[in-house]
Amino acid sequence: MDGTDNFADWKNSYPKGNGDDNAALISSHGWTSAKISKKNRFICEADSCEGNEEPCVNAEEIGDRFFGLIREKRSFDAAEGACQALGGHLASIHSKSEENAINKYIKENGPTDVLIGGTDRASEGNWQWSDGTAFDYENWKSGEPNHQPGDGDAMMTVKSGGSGNRVWRDRSTDAPAAFLCVFDTCPPSTLI
Numbered sequence: 001m002d003g004t005d006n007f008a009d010w011k012n013s014y015p016k017g018n019g020d021d022n023a024a025l026i027s028s029h030g031w032t033s034a035k036i037s038k039k040n041r042f043i044c045e046a047d048s049c050e051g052n053e054e055p056c057v058n059a060e061e062i063g064d065r066f067f068g069l070i071r072e073k074r075s076f077d078a079a080e081g082a083c084q085a086l087g088g089h090l091a092s093i094h095s096k097s098e099e100n101a102i103n104k105y106i107k108e109n110g111p112t113d114v115l116i117g118g119t120d121r122a123s124e125g126n127w128q129w130s131d132g133t134a135f136d137y138e139n140w141k142s143g144e145p146n147h148q149p150g151d152g153d154a155m156m157t158v159k160s161g162g163s164g165n166r167v168w169r170d171r172s173t174d175a176p177a178a179f180l181c182v183f184d185t186c187p188p189s190t191l192i
């Protein structure tokens with residue numbers, strides 16, 4: 001045996017073999033075992049992995065995305081800029097089940113009218129999401145979009161009855177409102 005078949009440079013006390021570790025890390029001190037964090041989507045060293053299954057505290061995890069509500073009122077452009085500064089965009093919505101979960105989150109946190117990421121500013125009547133995802137679902141209030149008030153190029157989700165259901169209206173991009181951001185990973189700062 002020439003030694004290559006069983007080559008390993010495990011750091012002292014690694015691998016730990018505690019059942020949770022499923023990845024190896026190469027560090028300047030040799031290999032350490034690690035487990036892959038689903039929540040944080042990176043590999044952490046075994047000794048620092050404790051607690052990484054805690055829920056995201058700054059946003060609501062829905063499906064594989066994270067939604068964060070900001071109550072401070074902003075115009076469409078300022079709201080999109082604020083979401084981007086936190087690593088996201090204004091929210092897109094892609095299914096009834098996703099919207100139901102979003103509506104529950106909004107209801108728990110208070111605001112009535114919430115700006116989301118739909119806009120038809122580039123081409124009137126051709127609605128798009130500011131995060132670039134497909135416009136593959138819609139839930140307009142009856143009679144909307146009606147191209148008003150103002151430029152009618154932004155989108156707001158509003159209450160529909162008392163059950164927490166919501167529908168969409170078009171509105172002015174200049175009118176400030178509370179807004180909902182979407183992130184691919186848990187955002188680093190507190191949003192609410």
Ligand SMILES: [Ca+2]
Nearest residue numbers: 120151152153
């Ligand atoms: Ca419009």
Ligand SMILES: [Ca+2]
Nearest residue numbers: 146148149170
């Ligand atoms: Ca309208």
